[in-house]
Amino acid sequence: MKKFDFYQPEAQQLLEDLGRIAEPSFKEFETTKYIVNFLRENKVPLDQVFETGCFGTIDCGAEKTIALRADIDALPTNPEGTEFKHLCGHHSHTAMLLLALKYLIQHQDELKVNIRYIFQPAEEMGSGALFMMKEGCLKGCAEVYGIHVDAHQRLGEMLLKPGEFMAGAVMFEIKFSGNSTHAAYPHTGDDVLVAATDYVSLCQKIITRFKNPIKKAVLSFSQISGGQAFNILAEELSMKGTYRYFDAEVKELIEQKMRAIGDAIKLIYGVDVAITAVEGTVPLHNDRVLTDKLIELFSGQEIQVNTELDPMMGGEDFSYYLEECPGVFIKLGVAGESGHPPLHNKDFFVPVEAVLLGTMFWVELVTNQLIEKEML
Incomplete structure (x- = not known):
């Protein structure tokens, strides 16, 4: 697997910057500006930019396009709803995808699949995915993938489960x-x-x-x-x-x-x-064929694949994407040896190492030969 330790300073900076401007659902104005500026600085093409959220395509001329999604909204930390923090780790999802896009645009000539990236607002409201779909973010896509950090799993563990995954x-x-x-x-x-x-x-x-x-x-x-x-x-x-x-x-x-x-x-x-x-949200069901391919791809690698888990009662509006095209939603562990503050807890944080692993996951998903063979 490719190593992305050289991105560590930039990953840390992204976590800090995005954490500093944390914003609630459908009010991610500064967050969207930050994302768009990063994409433009790194010459990543943009298709649509909204007040909150954006999507674009790295087109290498392939027949197949796969979508990669990151959510961007934060949660309130006080009853008045005037202060916000990334207590669900969405800033880390954004950082993972930004760094992966930076790498992939530099290696565009090597790609065998087009990439549709989606920076989605308002996951916490459960309506951001529907908004982006209405704007055409999945148009022409054959598959869609998403990542979410998980405080119950060790750093370096990936949760992959076919079928019923989230409620x-x-x-x-x-x-x-x-x-x-x-x-x-x-x-x-x-x-x-x-x-x-x-x-x-x-x-x-x-x-x-x-x-x-x-x-x-x-x-x-x-x-x-x-x-x-x-x-x-x-x-x-x-x-x-x-x-x-x-x-x-x-x-x-x-x-x-x-x-x-x-x-x-x-x-x-x-x-x-x-x-x-x-x-x-509607129930989230991972595509069995694509999930099995990911399990095969990542088993025995630096990321430890965990398939022995019960369906989760948490909701996720990524489920709406899966009603339009097949795909997989993945959980990535962030916990250390002594445990970790849970999601939505005021002390929750994402270690920079998790961002690097998420970046590696995106790049491996797009570039690995197991996936490429399917497209030839």
Whole structure:
């Protein structure tokens, strides 16, 4: 395998620069400018540049084009949503692909496949992939690939799994409203807080008593807000959460039961229950043939391939790309000997060595003879 240690200073600089300008979904303005400037400085062709995100093609005249995708958005670090940090490692995904493109454009004459690169906004919102697809980022592509860092795996490990890999994700908000009253006289009004807590408790039984236990799913309530004083029963209360699934029937069951429980709570407590659900991602299924080729390509190499893993309940909008053309989503370990802060944790970071391994992965994927033979 090619070594990319000579890129270490530049990889470190990219991590620092992109980390410094971390921006939220669909507001990655400075990040996009930084990416575009890097591409232009290194003479990498650009096809489309948007306010947030861009894509382009290194065309070597081959019949086949494969797409390589990196996400670019960051996460909020405070409740107000005014400060942001790359707690999911998207800056490292961007750095990996930028360095790989720098290398590949310098070796364009050796390529046997055209490269469509995609720097995608708004993965955390689950809608960035759909935006880029609408703009034609996969037009003419035969395959698509993506990388994400993983804090549960050792640095140098790669997770590759054919078939079911990551869950579909639905985000929901539930609003309870009723007649407010003095907390000392609850019988004279409606207690939306008690109604909401019973709603949460009953919804957990969807997973434990209504769903087939063989089928994977999870339902979590993660945010609650309401009320204004210790002695006033709240007039309104709002809850947010998510459920994850692999099977369309399970998704339908969860949605149906959540609404049925809402109707029951309304009947019992006399409060209004309004449920709004937004689909974030569909289940992600890696193409079996392409995944097996990658396992063959990287087995016994510097990157240790791990295929013994269960499907993950996390969601990823890369799944939408895989509905349009076959491809593979890969997880790359970043953890040291003593463990690592998890994704979305305030202390999460990506070591520069992981960026170099990701760069190597992209270059090997594009240039390796095993892949080239498929194109001849």
